[in-house]
Amino acid sequence: MKHTRYLLVAALLVALLLAFLALNICIGSVNVPLSDCLAILTGRDRDSTFADIVLRLRLPRALAALLLGGALALAGYLLQTFFHNPIAGPFILGISSGAKLVVALVMVFSLGIGSYLTSFGMIAAAFVGAMLSMGFVLLMAHLVDRMSILVVSGVMIGYICSALTDFVVVFADEADYVNLHNWSKGSFSGISWGNVAVMAVVVLASLWAVFLLSKPISAFQMGEAYARSVGVNLPLFRAALGVLSSILAACVTAFAGPVSFVGIAVPHLVRQLLRSAKPLVLIPACFLGGGVFCLFCDLLARMLFAPVELSISTVTAVFGAPVVIWILIRRRQGRD
Amino acid sequence: MKHPSYETRDLTVGYDHTPLIRDICLSLERGEILALIGPNGAGKTTILKSITRQLAPLGGSVWLDGKDLSAVSGGALAKTMAVVLTERVRGELMTCEDVVATGRYPYTGRFGLLSEADRRKVREAMELVHIDALADRDFAQISDGQRQRVLLARALAQEPELLVLDEPTSYLDVRYKMEFLSVVQRLARERGLSVVMSLHEVELAQRIADRVACVKGDRLERFGTPEEIFVPGYLASLYDLTEGSFDPCTGTLELEAPPGEPRVFVLCGAGTGAQLLRRLQRRGVPFAAGILWENDLDYPVARALGAEVVSVKPFTAIETTDLQRAKALIDRCDRFVSTLPEGEMTGWAAPLRELVRFAGEAGKNSDGL
Numbered sequence: 219m220k221h222t223r224y225l226l227v228a229a230l231l232v233a234l235l236l237a238f239l240a241l242n243i244c245i246g247s248v249n250v251p252l253s254d255c256l257a258i259l260t261g262r263d264r265d266s267t268f269a270d271i272v273l274r275l276r277l278p279r280a281l282a283a284l285l286l287g288g289a290l291a292l293a294g295y296l297l298q299t300f301f302h303n304p305i306a307g308p309f310i311l312g313i314s315s316g317a318k319l320v321v322a323l324v325m326v327f328s329l330g331i332g333s334y335l336t337s338f339g340m341i342a343a344a345f346v347g348a349m350l351s352m353g354f355v356l357l358m359a360h361l362v363d364r365m366s367i368l369v370v371s372g373v374m375i376g377y378i379c380s381a382l383t384d385f386v387v388v389f390a391d392e393a394d395y396v397n398l399h400n401w402s403k404g405s406f407s408g409i410s411w412g413n414v415a416v417m418a419v420v421v422l423a424s425l426w427a428v429f430l431l432s433k434p435i436s437a438f439q440m441g442e443a444y445a446r447s448v449g450v451n452l453p454l455f456r457a458a459l460g461v462l463s464s465i466l467a468a469c470v471t472a473f474a475g476p477v478s479f480v481g482i483a484v485p486h487l488v489r490q491l492l493r494s495a496k497p498l499v500l501i502p503a504c505f506l507g508g509g510v511f512c513l514f515c516d517l518l519a520r521m522l523f524a525p526v527e528l529s530i531s532t533v534t535a536v537f538g539a540p541v542v543i544w545i546l547i548r549r550r551q552g553r554d
Numbered sequence: 555m556k557h558p559s560y561e562t563r564d565l566t567v568g569y570d571h572t573p574l575i576r577d578i579c580l581s582l583e584r585g586e587i588l589a590l591i592g593p594n595g596a597g598k599t600t601i602l603k604s605i606t607r608q609l610a611p612l613g614g615s616v617w618l619d620g621k622d623l624s625a626v627s628g629g630a631l632a633k634t635m636a637v638v639l640t641e642r643v644r645g646e647l648m649t650c651e652d653v654v655a656t657g658r659y660p661y662t663g664r665f666g667l668l669s670e671a672d673r674r675k676v677r678e679a680m681e682l683v684h685i686d687a688l689a690d691r692d693f694a695q696i697s698d699g700q701r702q703r704v705l706l707a708r709a710l711a712q713e714p715e716l717l718v719l720d721e722p723t724s725y726l727d728v729r730y731k732m733e734f735l736s737v738v739q740r741l742a743r744e745r746g747l748s749v750v751m752s753l754h755e756v757e758l759a760q761r762i763a764d765r766v767a768c769v770k771g772d773r774l775e776r777f778g779t780p781e782e783i784f785v786p787g788y789l790a791s792l793y794d795l796t797e798g799s800f801d802p803c804t805g806t807l808e809l810e811a812p813p814g815e816p817r818v819f820v821l822c823g824a825g826t827g828a829q830l831l832r833r834l835q836r837r838g839v840p841f842a843a844g845i846l847w848e849n850d851l852d853y854p855v856a857r858a859l860g861a862e863v864v865s866v867k868p869f870t871a872i873e874t875t876d877l878q879r880a881k882a883l884i885d886r887c888d889r890f891v892s893t894l895p896e897g898e899m900t901g902w903a904a905p906l907r908e909l910v911r912f913a914g915e916a917g918k919n920s921d922g923l
Contacts, residue, residue: 302644433659433666440656441641443608448659448712449628495647498665
């Protein structure tokens with residue numbers, strides 16, 4: 219009975235993923251018919267204008283949305299596990315913004331001396347920023363034991379980092395300004411195949427690492443003392459959760475800037491769909507769900523007011539924020 | 555030399571390198587139940603945390619079946635020792651069976667997948683504590699008593715030799731308390747499971763424990779069999795009981811006696827008076843009671859609550875001097891009540907009729923209160 223549900227949800231997510239992938243590749247300022255798309259993807263057509271659009275622009279962008287969406291949802295899932303709280307996420311705790319700030323600083327600095335950052339360099343910078351924010355959040359968690367205060371302080375650190383980033387971006391060279399500005403608002407545009415390759419390596423390796431953690435996660439969600447009693451090495455486990463969620467959030471921020479609410483909304487929706495708390499099924503489902511969610515949101519971001527593009531966070535917030543409110547209301551009801 | 559199944563040797567426990575309780579020596583045979591009792595904040599939980607390795611001991615060692623537990627890995631330890639702690643378990647979107655299945659943690663592989671044998675163990679554990687009917691129920695939706703038993707089943711699914719329970723009966727109502735402890739007792743007897751638990755309810759500790767450890771402040775004050783621990787007066791000193799009393803013989807608690815000169819004399823016995831005596835205490839009326847044999851059911855209550863009690867040794871006749879003392883007390887009181895039917899005042903109790911007559915003549919006899 220349970221397994222049928224898992225299979226149905228898996229089938230649904232994969233179907234949605236393929237559908238949105240196709241839509242993202244076909245639809246745009248120039249619509250490419252599906253049959254042409256298939257021809258391009260199977261290598262039968264390499265030289266038309268369509269092929270250029272699909273292979274150079276849309277396919278890498280769609281794959282980036284898929285991978286980074288999955289990474290965000292996973293990062294959110296890990297942070298929710300870490301803090302035992304369903305509204306923890308990389309954006310709300312200020313981790314994305316911390317990553318953004320350090321990336322902006324490093325980018326502006328390296329542009330100033332006339333060199334470009336490599337993809338890994340960007341991720342490294344973002345990781346440093348994410349870990350700094352994470353450190354601050356952990357410090358706060360140590361000082362106060364109320365989750366609400368923790369979240370508020372995360373939001374505040376997010377605002378501070380964003381303000382500083384805007385400051386840095388404004389003082390960047392005019393030529394770089396547009397790119398930096400778009401990036402700092404969050405966008406999947408301008409992703410190259412090289413970027414996709416790097417993010418695929420980082421995200422898929424992290425996904426595998428998270429998957430390997432599914433057993434200790436299942437013990438950890440039964441309580442920390444209990445996890446220790448069955449032999450989980452808590453300091454090591456916590457460090458693994460913190461580092462992995464930071465790498466995932468950093469990878470997203472490095473390539474797409476801050477993307478809001480995916481980390482909270484997707485794990486919650488997936489949990490409700492599966493009616494399960496088993497990490498072994500939730501982890502892959504979160505990844506797929508995040509991919510679907512971001513493909514969907516990126517499609518809207520591109521198409522809704524074309525040719526003007528919305529920032530990805532604008533769209534994810536519209537769909538993600540209500541989910542957060544829904545969680546809060548449900549929690550309140552659960553307590554009464 | 556034969557070692558006890560479970561033993562702590564000069565264990566020192568505390569937080570942040572500050573010793574709280576030193577030189578704890580406890581021992582337990584297979585199939586025995588050890589209860590930790592003591593006032594709130596006396597360190598019961600600290601000791602439990604240390605012996606379950608939630609907290610690093612500051613000195614000494616813990617031994618299970620001749621093995622020093624500090625040398626055992628966390629995973630191996632989880633196969634010999636299971637815990638039920640006070641930590642709140644959310645268990646959202648988990649069925650009771652899912653929760654119990656997490657107890658198989660030390661036995662499953664890399665991804666924690668359950669084998670057929672694991673599932674059988676989970677079923678067995680649930681049957682042992684009679685929660686098989688709850689298997690598919692949502693863990694977040696069941697009652698506290700059921701939840702506690704699900705957590706016990708989870709601990710059993712770990713197939714431990716030692717079970718550690720931290721205040722397992724708190725928040726449970728009387729029925730669930732009794733159910734829970736009966737299950738624990740049966741497991742100890744039938745499965746040879748050793749149990750260490752902290753208990754708030756001393757009267758339950760007295761009934762279930764084979765060994766009792768009394769923790770107070772900075773030391774393990776006493777450790778022994780219930781017979782050694784539950785001696786008159788000791789519990790009052792362990793808990794600094796100044797208001798009220800605990801009767802080690804019956805295990806009952808009574809509140810403090812109303813202060814002042816006795817105003818009512820209660821003639822009672824054979825358990826007929828206990829309720830009335832407690833009612834007088836609740837109304838704050840000081841009273842005297844008698845004449846009671848010291849092995850009478852009403853005697854411990856009268857002793858705890860009465861201003862004065864006229865009593866005689868078990869299995870001896872009432873002497874004239876006893877009657878005189880009772881009469882003197884009746885004189886001092888405003889009223890006289892008897893809960894004993896006159897028809898039952900025969901044999902050794904026959905002299906009691908004289909008290910009824912005496913009170914009647916003095917005009918103090920009243921039928922009830």
